[in-house]
Amino acid sequence: MEYLGQYKAVYKAKSGCEDILAKSQDGGIVTSMFAYALETGIIDGAIVAGPGSEPYKPEPMIATTVEELFEARGTKYSISPNLALIKEATRSYGLDKIGIVGTPCQIQAVRKGQLYPIGLRDVPDKIALAIGIFCMENFPYQGLFQMVEDHCATKIDNVTKMDIGKGKFSVYTERGVNSQIPLKVTHKYEQPGCHVCLDYVSNMADISTGSVGTPDGWSTVFVRSAAGEAAFNKAVEAGWIIAESMDGVKPGLELVEKLATEKITKNQAYLEHRLHKDHPALKPLRNPYI
Amino acid sequence: MSKVVEISPTTRHEGHSKLVLKVNDQGIIERGDWLSITPVRGVEKLAIGKTYEQVPKIASRVCGICPIAHTLAATEAMEASMGVEIPDDAYLLRIILQAANRLHSHALHDILALPDMYIPGTDTKINPFTPEEPVRSVAKRIQTLRMIGQTIGEIVGGEAVHPSNPRVGGMYKNITPRAQAKIFDLAKQAIPLARAQMEFMIAVFENYGKRDWAEMCGREVAIPKDFGFHQQGYMAADPMYGSSSLDEHPTWDPARWLEVRPWDWYMGEEEITMDDPAYPVGGTTKAGKKAWPQMQACTGVPLYDGQPVEVGPRARMSIFKNYDRKGAIGLNIAREMEYMDSVYKMIEAADALNTSGSTVADVIPQGDGTIGWAANEAPRGCDVHLAKVRNGKVEWFSMLVPTTWNFPTCSRALTGAPWELAEVIVRAYDPCVSCATHMIVLDENNKLVAQKLLE
Numbered sequence: 001m002e003y004l005g006q007y008k009a010v011y012k013a014k015s016g017c018e019d020i021l022a023k024s025q026d027g028g029i030v031t032s033m034f035a036y037a038l039e040t041g042i043i044d045g046a047i048v049a050g051p052g053s054e055p056y057k058p059e060p061m062i063a064t065t066v067e068e069l070f071e072a073r074g075t076k077y078s079i080s081p082n083l084a085l086i087k088e089a090t091r092s093y094g095l096d097k098i099g100i101v102g103t104p105c106q107i108q109a110v111r112k113g114q115l116y117p118i119g120l121r122d123v124p125d126k127i128a129l130a131i132g133i134f135c136m137e138n139f140p141y142q143g144l145f146q147m148v149e150d151h152c153a154t155k156i157d158n159v160t161k162m163d164i165g166k167g168k169f170s171v172y173t174e175r176g177v178n179s180q181i182p183l184k185v186t187h188k189y190e191q192p193g194c195h196v197c198l199d200y201v202s203n204m205a206d207i208s209t210g211s212v213g214t215p216d217g218w219s220t221v222f223v224r225s226a227a228g229e230a231a232f233n234k235a236v237e238a239g240w241i242i243a244e245s246m247d248g249v250k251p252g253l254e255l256v257e258k259l260a261t262e263k264i265t266k267n268q269a270y271l272e273h274r275l276h277k278d279h280p281a282l283k284p285l286r287n288p289y290i
Numbered sequence: 291m292s293k294v295v296e297i298s299p300t301t302r303h304e305g306h307s308k309l310v311l312k313v314n315d316q317g318i319i320e321r322g323d324w325l326s327i328t329p330v331r332g333v334e335k336l337a338i339g340k341t342y343e344q345v346p347k348i349a350s351r352v353c354g355i356c357p358i359a360h361t362l363a364a365t366e367a368m369e370a371s372m373g374v375e376i377p378d379d380a381y382l383l384r385i386i387l388q389a390a391n392r393l394h395s396h397a398l399h400d401i402l403a404l405p406d407m408y409i410p411g412t413d414t415k416i417n418p419f420t421p422e423e424p425v426r427s428v429a430k431r432i433q434t435l436r437m438i439g440q441t442i443g444e445i446v447g448g449e450a451v452h453p454s455n456p457r458v459g460g461m462y463k464n465i466t467p468r469a470q471a472k473i474f475d476l477a478k479q480a481i482p483l484a485r486a487q488m489e490f491m492i493a494v495f496e497n498y499g500k501r502d503w504a505e506m507c508g509r510e511v512a513i514p515k516d517f518g519f520h521q522q523g524y525m526a527a528d529p530m531y532g533s534s535s536l537d538e539h540p541t542w543d544p545a546r547w548l549e550v551r552p553w554d555w556y557m558g559e560e561e562i563t564m565d566d567p568a569y570p571v572g573g574t575t576k577a578g579k580k581a582w583p584q585m586q587a588c589t590g591v592p593l594y595d596g597q598p599v600e601v602g603p604r605a606r607m608s609i610f611k612n613y614d615r616k617g618a619i620g621l622n623i624a625r626e627m628e629y630m631d632s633v634y635k636m637i638e639a640a641d642a643l644n645t646s647g648s649t650v651a652d653v654i655p656q657g658d659g660t661i662g663w664a665a666n667e668a669p670r671g672c673d674v675h676l677a678k679v680r681n682g683k684v685e686w687f688s689m690l691v692p693t694t695w696n697f698p699t700c701s702r703a704l705t706g707a708p709w710e711l712a713e714v715i716v717r718a719y720d721p722c723v724s725c726a727t728h729m730i731v732l733d734e735n736n737k738l739v740a741q742k743l744l745e
């Protein structure tokens with residue numbers, strides 16, 4: 001399981017709150033964890049991908065109440081620069097214990113910022129809970145817009161949910177017209193930066209979660225750090241989250257590992273390619289992991 | 291026959307300065323020159339041609355102790371030149387920022403001043419870094435007060451050092467109600483600490499004022515009764531915040547200000563004729579070397595009504611609160627007495643603040659080249675910035691910073707004191723030298739060539 005990082009425990013889990021599940025992507029783990037942490041004071045505010053000015057173009061926002069948190073439910077397949085708010089959260093928002101959700105690269109940035117707080121004075125000790133999500137790749141907003149509007153032939157304003165699973169990109173609308181395109185079509189819209197990423201399951205997060213490996217309506221949850229373990233166990237005890245063992249769950253961790261291996265080997269090959277060993281005329285590009 | 295002694299560099303204050311002292315046979319100073327030898331920053335020249343948004347940010351980089359005062363003074367100088375009126379909530383945020391800066395800076399000064407002082411009732415000097423009581427709890431209290439000042443500065447200003455939130459036209463962001471509550475909590479935490487700190491420090495300074503001697507260079511040096519007295523006037527714009535040319539009744543007058551060059555003010559070239567290897571740390575400059583204050587001084591000499599004036603806590607207290615204690619000890623005590631004001635001011639301003647109010651002016655004119663000035667009462671005294679803005683670009687910018695005003699005044703206060711204790715007088719002014727440094731142009735023979743350029 002070398003590509004799944006270090007973890008204390010792994011669960012099949014979903015939210016214990018019907019309101020959250022009604023509009024969540026899968027198990028509603030991120031929303032439930034932050035809602036529980038906000039209610040119990042583990043965090044006093046969470047940086048989440050809130051609704052932006054355009055549909056499905058997320059903008060980072062700081063949620064300090066459960067109501068604000070609910071506005072940010074569901075996955076947006078375009079990146080939300082959550083780290084942009086991490087300093088402001090400790091400043092004019094006056095937060096002391098921050099929760100942050102992010103893709104693996106964003107969680108790496110959080111941890112790097114904690115190690116080398118350049119431009120982040122007095123921020124590192126205020127990050128209380130970092131939740132990472134599984135991420136294969138991400139789309140710039142223009143790319144996502146084109147996938148939905150052109151390939152799926154759907155007006156993006158009408159979309160109620162987007163989903164990637166089982167090799168397909170699916171779009172659901174209010175009017176009941178759903179469309180699916182094979183993932184192969186979407187590859188050219190991916191962000192180029194995603195192709196050098198060697199992290200699939202947010203190895204650096206306190207808790208990482210995603211839909212892969214568990215049945216519909218459930219999420220796979222890796223509990224990684226002591227802080228994450230304490231918060232997760234309390235949330236389960238309080239009933240905010242229903243957690244079950246991963247034993248015997250189909251498709252289970254095998255699928256998570258398969259996808260992680262797929263992403264990382266593919267990206268490692270791309271990193272090799274970037275060195276341009278066979279083409280001395282081309283400038284070798286840096287491996288961002290070194 | 292008077293002798294010349296040089297203490298270079300002076301220690302336990304911000305920046306780089308030195309003392310050139312003419313002393314009589316008893317070691318009493320006949321004439322003292324205290325001058326800045328910090329390399330020039332050149333901020334006033336860098337500012338020319340920049341936009342009005344850039345200049346306050348550049349100006350704040352002159353120093354890391356009171357960047358808040360420089361940001362606010364420069365921002366308001368731009369606003370004064372352009373005629374921008376800021377919303378009330380932005381003004382309240384600036385007052386909180388100002389008070390937070392003063393709280394942290396005064397606490398920092400306590401750490402720097404304490405090693406000269408004695409534990410009352412004993413002949414033991416205070417080492418603020420000793421783990422022994424009562425000093426350890428004082429040091430912890432000082433650090434807590436600094437933490438509170440810096441944290442509030444961070445919340446309101448975006449950054450405790452070089453605040454990012456102030457802008458021409460107000461403030462970029464208002465704070466949230468949660469941040470407002472945090473300011474209340476921190477300020478209330480500071481009230482008993484600041485009061486205890488003030489009372490402790492006043493007791494320590496009073497004790498020093500009553501002593502007959504202080505130990506220096508391994509001997510007992512007599513402390514005169516008029517230790518650090520001078521006959522110069524005081525200048526202050528406001529007890530807490532400041533004034534600008536937009537005010538209905540401005541409290542500073544550019545027509546009364548004149549700046550002369552150090553060449554016309556300080557001593558000429560002198561040979562050092564006395565040294566003392568026992569002076570901390572490493573002794574004074576060796577006899578036989580040369581000192582040339584009028585050439586080496588990197589400051590201008592600003593005069594108010596044709597005389598050097600004192601700025602700082604005592605100036606504020608004298609002008610607005612009838613404080614009349616003279617000398618180095620009187621100045622130190624005045625500074626301690628400002629602790630409570632800065633804490634209560636934060637609470638008052640946070641109370642009056644509307645967290646959903648607008649903090650940016652609706653209209654920001656781009657400036658027509660009028661001269662505007664803003665005087666900000668920095669922890670060390672009145673910090674005046676002057677600017678001319680035309681079409682969004684800064685045409686001229688000048689900073690008259692607190693320690694520049696204090697250099698010639700403090701030099702006069704040195705007369706009559708034993709030379710070994712000259713630094714105690716200098717430290718009473720809580721000098722912040724780096725921002726006091728102005729530009730000097732020298733040719734290849736080290737001759738001053740461009741005095742006029744600087745005016």
